Amino acid sequence: xxxxxxxxxxxxVPGEQPRNRKFVKLNTNENPYPPSPDVxxxxxxxxxxxxxxxxxxxxxxxxxxIADRYHIDPKQVFVGNGSxxxxxxxxxxxxxxxxxxxxxxxxxxxxxxVYCDFHGINYKKLPxxxxxxxDLSGFLASGKTSGVIFPNPNAPTGMLIELAAIEELMExxxxxxxxxxxxxxxxxxxxxxxxxxxxxxxxxxxxxxSKSLSLAGIRIGFAxxxxxxxxxxxxxxxxxxxxxxxxxxxxxxxxxxxxVAYYDGITERIIKSRETLTRELAAxxxxxxxxxxxxVFARKEGLDGREIYxxxxxxxxxxxxxxxxxxxxxxxxxIGTEEMTEGLTRKIKEIF
Amino acid sequence: MKLSIPEQxxxxxxxxxxxPIEEIEREYGIKKSxxxxxxxxxxxxxxxxxxxxxxxxGNMHRYPDGAWHQLRSKLAxxxxxxxxxxxxxxxxxxxxxxxxxxxxxxxxxxxxxxPSFLMYDISVRAAGGIxxxxxxxxxxxxxxxxxxxxxxxxxMVFLTNPNNPTGSHFSRNDFQRFLKAVPxxxxxxxxxxxxxxxxxxxxxxxxxxxxxxxxxxCLRTFSKAYGLAGFRVGYGIMDPSVADVLHxxxxxxxxxxxxxxxAAAALDDVAFLEKSVSVMLQGVDFLExxxxxxxxxxxxxxxxxxxxxxxxDASRVFxxxxxxxxxxxxxxxxxFDTCLRxxxxxxxxNKTFIAALKQVLNDSDING
Numbered sequence: 001x002x003x004x005x006x007x008x009x010x011x012x013v014p015g016e017q018p019r020n021r022k023f024v025k026l027n028t029n030e031n032p033y034p035p036s037p038d039v040x041x042x043x044x045x046x047x048x049x050x051x052x053x054x055x056x057x058x059x060x061x062x063x064x065x066i067a068d069r070y071h072i073d074p075k076q077v078f079v080g081n082g083s084x085x086x087x088x089x090x091x092x093x094x095x096x097x098x099x100x101x102x103x104x105x106x107x108x109x110x111x112x113x114v115y116c117d118f119h120g121i122n123y124k125k126l127p128x129x130x131x132x133x134x135d136l137s138g139f140l141a142s143g144k145t146s147g148v149i150f151p152n153p154n155a156p157t158g159m160l161i162e163l164a165a166i167e168e169l170m171e172x173x174x175x176x177x178x179x180x181x182x183x184x185x186x187x188x189x190x191x192x193x194x195x196x197x198x199x200x201x202x203x204x205x206x207x208x209x210s211k212s213l214s215l216a217g218i219r220i221g222f223a224x225x226x227x228x229x230x231x232x233x234x235x236x237x238x239x240x241x242x243x244x245x246x247x248x249x250x251x252x253x254x255x256x257x258x259x260v261a262y263y264d265g266i267t268e269r270i271i272k273s274r275e276t277l278t279r280e281l282a283a284x285x286x287x288x289x290x291x292x293x294x295x296v297f298a299r300k301e302g303l304d305g306r307e308i309y310x311x312x313x314x315x316x317x318x319x320x321x322x323x324x325x326x327x328x329x330x331x332x333x334x335i336g337t338e339e340m341t342e343g344l345t346r347k348i349k350e351i352f
Numbered sequence: 353m354k355l356s357i358p359e360q361x362x363x364x365x366x367x368x369x370x371x372p373i374e375e376i377e378r379e380y381g382i383k384k385s386x387x388x389x390x391x392x393x394x395x396x397x398x399x400x401x402x403x404x405x406x407x408x409x410g411n412m413h414r415y416p417d418g419a420w421h422q423l424r425s426k427l428a429x430x431x432x433x434x435x436x437x438x439x440x441x442x443x444x445x446x447x448x449x450x451x452x453x454x455x456x457x458x459x460x461x462x463x464x465x466x467p468s469f470l471m472y473d474i475s476v477r478a479a480g481g482i483x484x485x486x487x488x489x490x491x492x493x494x495x496x497x498x499x500x501x502x503x504x505x506x507x508m509v510f511l512t513n514p515n516n517p518t519g520s521h522f523s524r525n526d527f528q529r530f531l532k533a534v535p536x537x538x539x540x541x542x543x544x545x546x547x548x549x550x551x552x553x554x555x556x557x558x559x560x561x562x563x564x565x566x567x568x569x570c571l572r573t574f575s576k577a578y579g580l581a582g583f584r585v586g587y588g589i590m591d592p593s594v595a596d597v598l599h600x601x602x603x604x605x606x607x608x609x610x611x612x613x614x615a616a617a618a619l620d621d622v623a624f625l626e627k628s629v630s631v632m633l634q635g636v637d638f639l640e641x642x643x644x645x646x647x648x649x650x651x652x653x654x655x656x657x658x659x660x661x662x663x664x665d666a667s668r669v670f671x672x673x674x675x676x677x678x679x680x681x682x683x684x685x686x687x688f689d690t691c692l693r694x695x696x697x698x699x700x701x702n703k704t705f706i707a708a709l710k711q712v713l714n715d716s717d718i719n720g
Contacts, residue, residue, distance in 0.1 A: 055372075057372075060375070082603065118453070214412070234366075239364050239475070240445070
């Protein structure tokens, strides 16, 4: 009964969401702090009667709020059921194999190859540099491409590309292919490339509510780019699901984005914890890649990543291990609250 | 810039959902409008669903349960099936889309009645497949015509029971006969979005004996009888081998946390569901009697909506009704130029609609 393309699918495996035991969850890069208190207030006063009506398929109000926040036009904003869906629509709309391979870094968000297999897009993985940073020159040296995608900061390394380098890259890349920058983690210490979308009509910046805005549970992601790119995303959306984002999620997303002061506060705490953890692990002889995200990617000579993962799990700490050549000795550790991070550091001192 | 949007996407005329109330109120400068256009529950959701949402707001920084544990278990219990036969979607649109992507290779076809729910056509095209339309017989799905349209290239069939937008239904016996004519390798997707409203005891109901045939995929939704259209939760019950395939193509976190707990709570509130269904069916009966008394033809329905032939250009009647703050749907896009699709609302909403329609139809300009 199944289509040919099913045979080649290897679906994305999300980090485990344990049900039966209390773990300190440092494995899916969720924010340890609750969303803005305004969200709670909104929900207390929310008229549940509104739920009987279908949501606004154009996301009019939320697009306005996002546009105001980033000083762009609402026509330059698209919204979806998590950035996973926004990315899936973008792959469908912009990348195909006629124009060459889609380029992305070798070690990156593992969803990219999954989407490529799903849509039958040929791709080429470009090796990271020796220090695990993304080799931008690789994007330029690869000849004809159907487009470029990379997260900034990159996952799972956490390493950031500065805005000036992105600007330079955009100048040099072909103007007729889409460059997609996945900025899921940009708020933890990077500068967004959204300021460049007016100049580069082929630049699409994708962001999410799941990380810095602490709303992984509502599944809202968004894309910002030239109106033509956004129109194309709407055309794809309307071919899959008229209403991918629900009434309450949209309302929550609107109110959360406006509370800049609250989010600046919790982001600062996460950054501080990240710097503390990085320092402490380094003092214990670990190698920690310089991260600008809400996680660190770390290894210790003589230890296998799987072993670190297993032993921490026994002790009640969930981190993420990728059983992939080249990064097998690393674990990815999400930055939790100060308390969670201290607990982890204590445990690591004890067992390794 | 030249975008590489695939041909199959460019060939699609996007689904045009009914406009949100706010947009229409802005456009026409009206307040307190009555929307009877999207077959939504006028009572809204169960208070238990709203309470469950409030109880769970503390977990919003966490990703939703990608396996929909709680909701899936409740559904499994309700229908006496195992959880590996259930797929939850971000609305049943989501499940329709992933079914098409999983089962259609470019060039394969899917047979569907026409007119029926337009998303089948759109999703099939988006997956690179070819939609094959089997015309209705009058207002009813012609199961013989659907079976007759199946070719060696057919991978799936869509049926809507009751049918949207006509409200018609088919019987258990007719479906059994149809199934015998369907090849072993063709999936039969029965979309039962309106099953909770069905009154005819002979009507086919895929969940009466769930999983009776491995080819049957039954789709249901929380958007209609359960009053949770705003939350986007649909589900499908199907053979585990089919569900397994959908797990490979779906988004891992396709249904958000609050939607999951709201749907689970709504499922528990059986009394509220019964009340909602009864209010809507009373509304259907009231509207049918009033419209018939006005000399209009109401097509028989087993849903919470119906088609009424207003014997005038329905798109103009639709526009005129907007001026009275009444939102319904004109059915020109489905080939019924003189029909409106109206769903039952609250008693007061139904009365407002009837009064407005009388005014509009009395306008000689419309009739002329």
